[in-house]
Amino acid sequence: MKYRWTSLAWSVAYLLLLLSLSTPFIIITTLFLMVPAVVLFATLNVRQFILTILPVWLILGIINPIYIVIAAYLIIPALVMGRWYKRKAPALSTMLAGAITLMGEFLLLLLLGKTLFQFDLYSYVYDVLNEMRTMALSPIQEFGMGGILGDSSDISNNSRAFIQVIPLALIMGSALITVVTHSIVRPILASMGYALPKLxxxxxxxxxxxxxxxxxxxxxxxxxxxxxxxxxxxxxxxxxxxxxxxxxxxxxxxxxxxxxxxxxxxxxxxxxxxxxxxxxxxxxxxxxxxxxxxxxxxxxxxxx
Structure with missing residues (x-):
């Protein structure tokens, strides 16, 4: 009974974290999204894990299907880290596996977007920056300071500069998420009787x-x-x-x-x-x- 209630509690936490993506707390909660899924996969067998996760995904699909897309994206590195925990792999190896999986997924999405939907990252970034400039330009122009936001050439240069550092941002973001996940998951699993290697x-x-x-x-x-x-x-x-x-x-x-x-x-x-x-x-x-x-x-x- 205690075991089932623990799994239920983590599934509820998983649901609430995913729903928090529509709130202003998204920047913070994103760091913890993988934690419930990793704990559940590391402590349950495959059948139990599916039966626990499936109701969460059904609720997300009813509320907004986009939540399922995000959950599917993050469930893969969570499964990888959970698998590594089951194998009692070294802590650094577990975090690297999770981070590499996250980065690989992002690169795969870019490749599929470019191949199937002709998605141009530069054009997307340029449009976003240009829209932000347009929104800020009107009130600033009233004070005669419109020039401080630059022109289209500045936006183009900023777009290229942003794209240039995407690999670094991707590496740092993936590393941060996996480090936070490991820092929380390992003590939790240890308290549940799972002996895991320390960093x-x-x-x-x-x-x-x-x-x-x-x-x-x-x-x-x-x-x-x-x-x-x-x-x-x-x-x-x-x-x-x-x-x-x-x-x-x-x-x-x-x-x-x-x-x-x-x-x-x-x-x-x-x-x-x-x-x-x-x-x-x-x-x-x-x-x-x-x-x-x-x-x-x-x-x-x-x-x-």
């Missing part, structure tokens, strides 16, 4: 040294093709450079937690330093130094 502690975070070479090459290409018409190279570098910087920030955070662990510092110190590293991006240079020099070994030796 490595922050002090053990290390990225490959080869990332430094990738960063150098990407930076040189970015400078070399700055005024070039080669949009493909620019798109790669414009996404790869900030993504690698984020990796260096993670390396820096790992170093802070390593030093705090070795020196028996209060946990508030590495947390505060990590926040500073995020707010002040140039501090990621510490992560590069940690990669190229045996800094951690020096810290361990000085402790002894």
């Amino acid at each position: 490595k502690p922050a002090r053990e975070w290390r990225i490959p040294k080869s990332f430094i070479w990738y960063y150098l090459i990407a930076t040189v290409l970015q400078l070399f093709f700055y005024n070039s018409s080669n949009n493909f190279v620019l798109m790669i570098t414009d996404n790869l450079v900030p993504l690698l910087r984020i990796c260096f920030i993670l390396q820096t955070i790992g170093f802070f937690f390593f030093v705090a662990h070795e020196r028996n510092w209060n946990k508030i110190f590495p947390v505060a330093l990590s926040v500073i590293a995020i707010l002040l991006p140039p501090i990621w240079i510490i992560g590069i130094i940690d990669l190229v020099a045996p800094v951690r070994e020096m810290v361990s030796k000085s402790k002894r």
Whole structure:
């Protein structure tokens, strides 16, 4: 009985989260949409899972069929993560599987939209920005400041710039959703008696040294093709450079937690330093130094 009531509670939570997409809380609730589905799939067999999810989808279809489309889009990475949890795969492997599935779905949708419906992402972004400019232009023109919104050429440039960073936004968005999902699901499953591998502690975070070479090459290409018409190279570098910087920030955070662990510092110190590293991006240079020099070994030796 308790088991059935738990499944019912998660199905209700799943329904409410999907319905929240029509509210102003969509930005927040989107991060948690996969949680109920992952928990249900990880704790139920396939038949039980279908019987639990099906009524939710039927209710969504009655209210608005678009909810089913969104639910179908998010159910696939949820099933992937749930499957990985059942296999007790490493935490990082589970999150990567979920993030890659999310990104793959988005790219597949773009491909199908382009192939079947001649969907042009650039035209869509241009139309949205142009409509936003038109809506804001009328009240601003009354004060004689219409020029601050730019003209059609500015909208065109902004559209191209937006499309250039879509891969980075896609990677970051997928990673954020899967990290939030894992951070919530794992403790829940652990409380239900499912022993799952933990993510490595922050002090053990290390990225490959080869990332430094990738960063150098990407930076040189970015400078070399700055005024070039080669949009493909620019798109790669414009996404790869900030993504690698984020990796260096993670390396820096790992170093802070390593030093705090070795020196028996209060946990508030590495947390505060990590926040500073995020707010002040140039501090990621510490992560590069940690990669190229045996800094951690020096810290361990000085402790002894």
